[in-house]
Amino acid sequence: MTIKQFEYKPLAHFSYAIVSDGEMAVIDPERNPEQYYAFAKANNAKIVAVIETHPHADFVSSHLEIYNHTNATIYNSEKLGADYPHHSFDSGDQIQLGAITLKALNTPGHSPDSITIIATDGKDTALFTGDTLFIGDVGRPDLREKAGNMRAKREELAEMMYESITTKFTDLPDDALVYPAHGAGSLCGKNLSDAASSTLGNERNDNWAFKKQSKEAFMETILDGQPFIPHYFGFDVDTNKTGAAHLKSSIDLIPFTENTTAEGLIIDMRDEVTFKKGHLKGSINIQAVSETSKFETWLGSIVKPEDQFTLVIDHKENKEALLHRIAKIGYEKQLKQVITLLDQEMKRTAKLDLEDFKNNPDNYTIVDIRNQSEINNGKFFENALEHPLNELRETANQIPTNKPIVVHCAGGYRSAAGSSIVQNVLKDALVYDLSEAVSQFQ
Known part of the structure; x- marks a missing residue:
């Protein structure tokens, strides 16, 4: 089978395309779907399926936009309660994609509605584990207390994760490839490996969650020391359950003005040296000057989903890229305007001795x-x-x-x-x- 892994580094997010006999499925797509269209075209394939392993908290998915553009069927667990057109995909369900069989396996724990996708092609097996099984870790079970309309207690989800890890993968082969939705740097777990993939055998040997241990010990480990929960996580869960608006149409609505000023909540993405030399009063400096900076994470951690804000950028040429980054977490809806600054009436930051x-x-x-x-x-x-x-x-x-x-x-x-x-x-x-x-x- 042909598998393509796509990585978006600032959010440590992996999405996937699987191709067989001219048909293609996309798994856990990010907000911008263009790369999936390009991959389908390069492989003379038609996108016929989009599969969501769960409603993601840390990024906005393009599943609904892909559906509207290609008429591909969206598949997800019926437990998700999706508000968009979809087919249920739960344990016992399968999809035929050319010569590949895709089976669903309910693996709750990170969320009540999480699934793992088992892809088989002859003797080859690949597992698309979403946020259930990471390389070296498993998904955190504490997000649904604060994220989304469908709430679940962290203890209940931790117990579900124990059952998923100890029972759901038992009959799968050691050489099955493991493809998670996230790598190191994601806030969806606490000890993720730098590796982008693994085998189930390696995870059984090296991943703490597969070690022989009591349910109580497992739950204590998974609940202890998890990262903070950014403000935007619940907003993104609900957005993904509904389906996000068309990306280009959304960002095209945002006004842009050069050489101007603004009031209210202002996010300034320029590098700190430039910011400290002169910025608008009340600005918050969340830098986005590299392609790998954690701009999205900190924007969604500092700015709440109900906050309206102005974005200050360094150059007009960077406007499109910054709007795409903001849209990765669905915050384009509260972005009032994008501006560049007049070089006057600016605040300076004092320099420490x-x-x-x-x-x-x-x-x-x-x-x-x-x-x-x-x-x-x-x-x-x-x-x-x-x-x-x-x-x-x-x-x-x-x-x-x-x-x-x-x-x-x-x-x-x-x-x-x-x-x-x-x-x-x-x-x-x-x-x-x-x-x-x-x-x-x-």
């Missing part, structure tokens, strides 16, 4: 904005106040202002956003960004 900070740290209020799981593993500064970035807009007003404030993360990327948030909330405070200099204190 690093030597004075090193010699007199007690003269500063130090704010640690790393994730709580990182903080739990050890602080860089003993007296630092804990304000994880995903909560900072709500908690920054609790930071004392009797001393200059120094904001730090682990490497410098997040502290650019964090220091700008603190400055926005504590308007009269003196706020510094430790930035990459944090490496000198680790």
